[in-house]
Amino acid sequence: xxxxxxxxxxxxxxxxxxxxxxxxxxxxxxxxxxxxxxxxxxxxxxxxxxxxxxxxxxxxxxxxxxxxxxxxxxxxxxxxxxxxxxxxxxxxxxxxxxxxxxxxxxxxxxxxxxxxxxxxxxxxxxxxxxxxxxxxxxxxxxxxxxxxxxxxxxxxxxxxxxxxxxxxxxxxxxxxxxxxxxxxxxxxxxxxxxxxxxxxxxxxxxxxxxxxxxxxxxxxxxxxxxxxxxxxxxxxxxxxxxxxxxxxxxxxxxxxxxxxxxxxxxxxxxxxxxxxxxxxxxxxxxxxxxxxxx
Numbered sequence: 001x002x003x004x005x006x007x008x009x010x011x012x013x014x015x016x017x018x019x020x021x022x023x024x025x026x027x028x029x030x031x032x033x034x035x036x037x038x039x040x041x042x043x044x045x046x047x048x049x050x051x052x053x054x055x056x057x058x059x060x061x062x063x064x065x066x067x068x069x070x071x072x073x074x075x076x077x078x079x080x081x082x083x084x085x086x087x088x089x090x091x092x093x094x095x096x097x098x099x100x101x102x103x104x105x106x107x108x109x110x111x112x113x114x115x116x117x118x119x120x121x122x123x124x125x126x127x128x129x130x131x132x133x134x135x136x137x138x139x140x141x142x143x144x145x146x147x148x149x150x151x152x153x154x155x156x157x158x159x160x161x162x163x164x165x166x167x168x169x170x171x172x173x174x175x176x177x178x179x180x181x182x183x184x185x186x187x188x189x190x191x192x193x194x195x196x197x198x199x200x201x202x203x204x205x206x207x208x209x210x211x212x213x214x215x216x217x218x219x220x221x222x223x224x225x226x227x228x229x230x231x232x233x234x235x236x237x238x239x240x241x242x243x244x245x246x247x248x249x250x251x252x253x254x255x256x257x258x259x260x261x262x263x264x265x266x267x268x269x270x271x272x273x274x275x276x277x278x279x280x281x282x283x284x285x286x287x288x289x290x291x292x293x294x
Contacts, residue, residue, distance in 0.1 A: 206251025
């Protein structure tokens, strides 16, 4: 700052302030750019490894799953894919175990050796060497079995023919005697006569019941009209009157049927006796007439 003719010259001071501001802005921009690059590098490194790590873990997990399920060929395939992406010794050990479980001692022995070569200080080396001896014993048995010719079974002696069977004829039994036919019943028509008597008795009982109903109906009829009219007794009288006619009709039909059955049974005992039923139709009269010779 300087004085010119009594006034303050601010030109030099203004130039210093402008330069200082530009330097601060540039420094701030540089810090932002550097920070951004560092952040990108930090974020980019896990991102680049992620696509490689995920397939390895996927094949390893799938291989363990197939091994647990007993699908050993599929487990071998998954472990080999994982080893191709990331050649770690543990995958060689898993492949060897899968071949052993799959009954392939030659391939199991091969991968056990590759595992010990890749991991000489393996903690389970003693166990693996034991497995290798087992695989070598199995291979020796297979070679010995292949070198030994199969033992042919001894010839089977032919079976002798069966001895002839002598059949002794059985004695002929005479036919059983035939009983003579029973003589014809000496009393034909007996059942019909008995049925006729039974049916006739039932009919007489029905007629007797009808008579009782009729007497009771008349009694109720007279009581209903003595003094004050009693409709209940009058209705009961009509009911018993109906029962009277039904019983007399049924009983009469039963008596008639019993008589017919008895007469038919009587004629069966004596063929000379004949009986016939003739319907009667006349003015004011209808019925059935019984005619014949007894």
